[in-house]
Amino acid sequence: MNRVYRMSRKEYQGLLKVASEQVPFGIYALEKEGYxxxxxxxxxxxxxxxxxxxxxxxxxxxxxxxxxxxxxxQ
Structure with a gap:
């Protein structure tokens, strides 16, 4: 299931914080050229x-x- 969302940088930083809390040891996000x-x-x-x-x-x-x-x- 792939979904694309547009959001402000501030919203994105908040989302990364939540994602970071869900993965205590591992990769929680990838970034590349505005994606x-x-x-x-x-x-x-x-x-x-x-x-x-x-x-x-x-x-x-x-x-x-x-x-x-x-x-x-784990």
């Missing part, structure tokens, strides 16, 4: 997070991620 894609990519290790980040960066995206605490019950 943003919200993600919910949870990672099991720092190595997995770095690998996934490199993959998106090689495609020209800016990667927004959290490196918070890993939870044992």
């Amino acid at each position: 943003a894609e919200l993600r919910h990519d949870r990672c099991e290790s720092i190595t997995q997070l770095k690998s996934l980040s490199r993959e998106f960066k090689s495609q020209g995206f800016r990667v927004l991620s959290n490196r918070g605490q890993l939870s044992a019950g």
Whole structure:
């Protein structure tokens, strides 16, 4: 399900804050040339997070991620 929304920069920053809270350890958004894609990519290790980040960066995206605490019950 792909949906496109137009919003102000302030609304977008608020949305990123909420998205960031939902993914404590992983990638929560990608940005590229005025386009943003919200993600919910949870990672099991720092190595997995770095690998996934490199993959998106090689495609020209800016990667927004959290490196918070890993939870044992993930």
